[in-house]
Amino acid sequence: MESSSSQRVARIAAHLNPPNFELRREECRAKGGAPGFKVAILGAAGGIGQSLALLMKMNPLVSVLHLYDVVNSPGVTADISHMDTTAVVMFFLQVKEGENITMLNLLYECMHGLTLSYYCGVFIFQVRGFLGQPQLEAALTGMDLVVIPAGVPRKPGMTRDDLFNINAGIVRTLCEGVAKCCPNAVVNLISNPVNSTVPIAAEVFKKAGTYNPKRLLGVTTLDVTRANTFVGEVLGLDPKMVDVPVVGGHAGVTILPLLSQVKPPCSFTPEETEYLTKRIQDGGTEVVQAKAGAGSATLSMAYAAAKFADACLRGLKGDAGVVECAFVASEVTELPFFASKVRLGRAGAEEVYQLGPLNEYERIGLEKAKKELAESIQKGTNFIKK
Numbered sequence: 001m002e003s004s005s006s007q008r009v010a011r012i013a014a015h016l017n018p019p020n021f022e023l024r025r026e027e028c029r030a031k032g033g034a035p036g037f038k039v040a041i042l043g044a045a046g047g048i049g050q051s052l053a054l055l056m057k058m059n060p061l062v063s064v065l066h067l068y069d070v071v072n073s074p075g076v077t078a079d080i081s082h083m084d085t086t087a088v089v090m091f092f093l094q095v096k097e098g099e100n101i102t103m104l105n106l107l108y109e110c111m112h113g114l115t116l117s118y119y120c121g122v123f124i125f126q127v128r129g130f131l132g133q134p135q136l137e138a139a140l141t142g143m144d145l146v147v148i149p150a151g152v153p154r155k156p157g158m159t160r161d162d163l164f165n166i167n168a169g170i171v172r173t174l175c176e177g178v179a180k181c182c183p184n185a186v187v188n189l190i191s192n193p194v195n196s197t198v199p200i201a202a203e204v205f206k207k208a209g210t211y212n213p214k215r216l217l218g219v220t221t222l223d224v225t226r227a228n229t230f231v232g233e234v235l236g237l238d239p240k241m242v243d244v245p246v247v248g249g250h251a252g253v254t255i256l257p258l259l260s261q262v263k264p265p266c267s268f269t270p271e272e273t274e275y276l277t278k279r280i281q282d283g284g285t286e287v288v289q290a291k292a293g294a295g296s297a298t299l300s301m302a303y304a305a306a307k308f309a310d311a312c313l314r315g316l317k318g319d320a321g322v323v324e325c326a327f328v329a330s331e332v333t334e335l336p337f338f339a340s341k342v343r344l345g346r347a348g349a350e351e352v353y354q355l356g357p358l359n360e361y362e363r364i365g366l367e368k369a370k371k372e373l374a375e376s377i378q379k380g381t382n383f384i385k386k
């Protein structure tokens with residue numbers, strides 16, 4: 001029989017390593033085997049990258065965050081690293097066989113006045129910064145998830161395709177790094193034009209012999225968050241309650257909201273359908289014009305990217321039923337890539353869902369979307385192949 005709770009804790013602590021109140025620095029480090037995923041953001045000092053880094057720093061599924069950019073990443077890293085979020089606390093008990101000590105006993109005793117660190121390993125969230133091409137490999141090595149918002153944004157009057165000439169080369173270089181240093185990582189590609197940059201990434205990975213279509217996902221979540229918001233406004237519902245599938249791609253008419261499949265089930269007048277479809281398709285342009293030369297959506301995009309990255313991590317962790325729209329390798333249409341709902345799991349995009357029944361308005365929209373998508377996909381593929 002234990003004479004008192006504190007004696008018992010002292011006895012447990014004698015079995016721990018280190019057996020004192022001080023945590024050694026190396027024991028505070030998130031490392032192989034520590035809980036949580038390793039995530040890199042490439043383009044982390046940009047408009048999207050900075051806010052996304054902040055949101056990922058708050059995600060309890062992440063234990064290591066690498067921030068890479070060609071400019072300013074040390075400053076962003078120093079700044080983000082001072083956030084006191086997410087020390088993932090994990091018990092590493094070394095209780096002798098037959099000691100019959102449960103977690104509940106321990107928690108109870110913690111609550112009775114002894115410091116938690118006395119018998120816990122604390123894996124502190126790490127943020128590390130990487131600057132410029134020579135540090136790309138270090139930034140990528142060992143990552144589970146790589147999120148790529150690197151590249152130039154639109155100015156008023158430009159299409160996303162106008163960004164191709166600059167962003168195609170940036171995406172190629174970064175994906176070559178992924179193929180070399182973390183070929184099994186899940187990649188979330190944000191850089192525009194997504195309809196072409198995803199095919200570019202696929203060709204880079206094929207060339208390197210590392211292509212796994214389940215692990216390459218173009219991020220179209222912002223189209224969904226816009227659709228949920230605008231539909232919520234029309235219906236007078238909290239957007240959190242609304243689920244609008246948005247399929248196709250991520251530019252103009254390739255963005256196809258399926259308003260006939262909105263949850264909760266509802267109907268729209270032809271005028272509402274026309275208004276909502278146009279507003280969702282032109283959501284990016286609406287922000288570009290409002291920013292008047294200062295870039296495109298960054299805050300809502302960082303929110304959407306963080307939401308999508310979290311879904312990917314929950315899938316990797318083994319959570320069931322994680323479903324999001326994304327632009328992926330697909331057999332849903334005759335095109336090699338298409339955005340639709342996908343189920344995220346340990347393998348990445350484990351299942352790509354069919355579109356379901358479309359109404360006449362959506363069938364016409366689908367044909368327009370496929371025509372433009374085919375050209376954008378071919379352009380991306382040719383950039384690497386030719």
Ligand SMILES: NC(=O)C1=CN([C@@H]2O[C@H](COP(=O)(O)OP(=O)(O)OC[C@H]3O[C@@H](n4cnc5c(N)ncnc54)[C@H](O)[C@@H]3O)[C@@H](O)[C@H]2O)C=CC1
Pocket residue numbers: 042043044045046047048049068069070071149150151152153154163167170173174189190191192193194219220221222223250295296297298301
């Ligand atoms: N998929 C989507 O739904 C959305 C995509 N975007 C796209 O995301 C991209 C980034 O947008 P913003 O963050 O607003 O632009 P930004 O200009 O604010 O930031 C881009 C960052 O990328 C960095 N960068 C440039 N070349 C790089 C390289 N070779 N390696 C690493 N980093 C590099 C820049 O230094 C900069 O910090 C744009 O292409 C934009 O069109 C934007 C909104 C939504």
Ligand SMILES: O=C([O-])CC(=O)C(=O)O
Pocket residue numbers: 153154160192222283284285287288296297
């Ligand atoms: O419109 C842009 O250029 C940025 C973007 O992709 C979006 O906001 O959906």
